[in-house]
Amino acid sequence: MMTEISLNVLDVAENSVRANASLIEISVGVDRGRDLLEITIKDNGCGMTEEQLEHVQDPFFTTRTTRKVGLGIPFYKEAAVSAGGEFRIESKVGEGTSVYASFQLSNIDRMPVGDIVSTIHTLVVYHEEIDFLYRYTFDGEETVMDTREFREVLGGISFKEKEVSDYIMEYLKEQKFSVDNGVNI
Numbered sequence: 001m002m003t004e005i006s007l008n009v010l011d012v013a014e015n016s017v018r019a020n021a022s023l024i025e026i027s028v029g030v031d032r033g034r035d036l037l038e039i040t041i042k043d044n045g046c047g048m049t050e051e052q053l054e055h056v057q058d059p060f061f062t063t064r065t066t067r068k069v070g071l072g073i074p075f076y077k078e079a080a081v082s083a084g085g086e087f088r089i090e091s092k093v094g095e096g097t098s099v100y101a102s103f104q105l106s107n108i109d110r111m112p113v114g115d116i117v118s119t120i121h122t123l124v125v126y127h128e129e130i131d132f133l134y135r136y137t138f139d140g141e142e143t144v145m146d147t148r149e150f151r152e153v154l155g156g157i158s159f160k161e162k163e164v165s166d167y168i169m170e171y172l173k174e175q176k177f178s179v180d181n182g183v184n185i
Contacts (some may be wrong), residue, residue, distance in 0.1 A: 132145070
């Protein structure tokens, strides 16, 4: 099992990349009043058939040819359910996939979120051909990062350029801090 929820987010988002998504939306929401952490990862990739959707939560099912097991989704589901939360996955061929997981914040079995900023940064910089819409909400305060806006300003400069990559990392850190004041969850 993965040690941080952010690694599950990375794994699911990488599935979206392999599904040829051109837009991946990642929403992370913390509501301490409701004792709830909610994460949604949605893409416009190739989607899954009904049969694939039925089997995707089975660790011995994978569409990848490089290995015989697919543990990412089953581990993510187990992490959510064992922390008093829920897990749902919806998909339509040609339209994309949406993965939702919730976690009870105070549950002793909930893994830490981990370094979600580095996870988002990694996805954005190393998959610069894909647009990412990242939404982070903490107790009603929200920040949004949309790579389409960065592209407009940069006009073709690569996200991998050191100055751009550093800027994206600092932007993500500052925006997260602006809504959660550095609270670790």
